[in-house]
Amino acid sequence: MDAAVNLAGRLMLEPATYEVTPASIRRNLRGPWVFDDDPFEINQFLHPYQGAMYHGIARSNGLGYWPSMAYTFTASALWEIAGETTPPSRNDQIASGIAGSFLGEPLFRISRLLLDRADHGAGVWRTLGSMLASPPTGLNHILFGDPAGSLPTDAVPFSDIRVQFGATATSTDPSRSLSSLAANRPDLALSMDHGYPGNGYRHERPFDYFRIESRLSADGLEQLASRGQLAGTDYGAGRLSGIWGLYGTYDYFAPEDVQFSSTALSVGTTLQARVVESIVVQSSGLVGAGYAAVRSGRQTDGRDYQYGIAPQALANLRVITGRRAALDLTAREYFVGDRRFGGDEHDRVFVGAASFAVRVYRQHGIGLLYQLADHGAGDRATVGVFYTFLGSGGFGAVR
Numbered sequence: 001m002d003a004a005v006n007l008a009g010r011l012m013l014e015p016a017t018y019e020v021t022p023a024s025i026r027r028n029l030r031g032p033w034v035f036d037d038d039p040f041e042i043n044q045f046l047h048p049y050q051g052a053m054y055h056g057i058a059r060s061n062g063l064g065y066w067p068s069m070a071y072t073f074t075a076s077a078l079w080e081i082a083g084e085t086t087p088p089s090r091n092d093q094i095a096s097g098i099a100g101s102f103l104g105e106p107l108f109r110i111s112r113l114l115l116d117r118a119d120h121g122a123g124v125w126r127t128l129g130s131m132l133a134s135p136p137t138g139l140n141h142i143l144f145g146d147p148a149g150s151l152p153t154d155a156v157p158f159s160d161i162r163v164q165f166g167a168t169a170t171s172t173d174p175s176r177s178l179s180s181l182a183a184n185r186p187d188l189a190l191s192m193d194h195g196y197p198g199n200g201y202r203h204e205r206p207f208d209y210f211r212i213e214s215r216l217s218a219d220g221l222e223q224l225a226s227r228g229q230l231a232g233t234d235y236g237a238g239r240l241s242g243i244w245g246l247y248g249t250y251d252y253f254a255p256e257d258v259q260f261s262s263t264a265l266s267v268g269t270t271l272q273a274r275v276v277e278s279i280v281v282q283s284s285g286l287v288g289a290g291y292a293a294v295r296s297g298r299q300t301d302g303r304d305y306q307y308g309i310a311p312q313a314l315a316n317l318r319v320i321t322g323r324r325a326a327l328d329l330t331a332r333e334y335f336v337g338d339r340r341f342g343g344d345e346h347d348r349v350f351v352g353a354a355s356f357a358v359r360v361y362r363q364h365g366i367g368l369l370y371q372l373a374d375h376g377a378g379d380r381a382t383v384g385v386f387y388t389f390l391g392s393g394g395f396g397a398v399r
Contacts, residue, residue: 102248108134160395191211258380280397363389
């Protein structure tokens with residue numbers, strides 16, 4: 001894979017950056033690690049996606065999560081030293097080597113779900129979907145089948161999957177009034193909760209519970225977020241059940257006026273409570289710290305975004321009424337300090353979202369969205385109306 005990426009860089013990008021020689025490798029081995037000044041989307045999305053491919057290669061060859069994470073971290077370091085002629089980058093090592101696994105494991109699980117859930121072979125469409133979710137996983141399945149001794153990846157059922165297509169309008173006016181909304185455009189959103197607690201299964205492996213969500217607009221990828229339980233335990237049974245422990249999270253939020261990304265470790269819980277037979281409450285709460293990049297409006301080493309240590313928190317509440325409707329509320333807050341621990345500059349980012357979806361017929365519904373991103377360098381309010389396709393789990397209430 002690295003040879004192919006290097007060759008593509010030589011042919012289509014900057015040949016000097018990819019003309020690796022023994023001398024450039026020795027220089028990178030001996031020289032310092034730096035903070036590079038690549039564009040935000042390259043450092044904060046493409047590098048984690050490259051790491052996700054490393055992770056998928058290892059997982060689809062039969063390795064477990066932790067060996068695959070070590071593989072990803074090592075492969076990222078190898079690329080930094082021998083994949084390019086530029087000095088190795090600290091921020092890229094975190095983005096590819098750590099965030100790559102936090103993103104790669106959900107993509108691998110989704111890819112395997114598409115293959116494992118087929119009753120009579122995967123078929124063309126499921127195989128294509130598997131390759132889109134995780135190209136190494138789908139390709140290895142086509143070429144070699146399942147690796148010897150590999151365990152089923154679908155140890156727990158997923159709870160909620162939604163595909164939404166619609167239109168959004170945005171406003172950057174400080175008043176955030178509906179009259180200031182503009183820039184109507186198409187949006188595609190996908191989200192999935194896998195392994196939500198509630199029906200008696202045990203979460204024994206990393207990412208037996210995870211949530212992944214994304215949104216694309218006419219401007220490209222605007223949001224990608226993944227969080228999953230790395231280690232912990234189950235608690236409760238019956239009307240209240242949940243998990244708690246250590247979570248790994250990767251967040252990427254990149255509309256033009258508010259941009260940030262974070263790779264973090266958090267402690268927290270995910271639970272489901274059945275209030276009455278027809279009303280279910282699901283919730284997650286996380287508190288942790290990570291390494292973040294945020295658009296600051298200040299020029300730092302040739303960039304208009306800065307890196308820093310970022311304490312952060314997430315709170316999510318979902319109220320489900322039978323199989324008819326669901327209300328989702330999510331709030332994320334990040335406090336990004338200067339990358340030098342003694343620095344006195346900082347940025348605060350808040351992203352809140354409220355969505356309401358109603359099932360109209362079978363697995364078809366409509367949804368409404370309101371999202372607010374608040375940051376010193378810019379504010380952004382978004383409203384949207386979506387056609388919503390629901391998975392077989394309805395709105396995700398686990399029975």
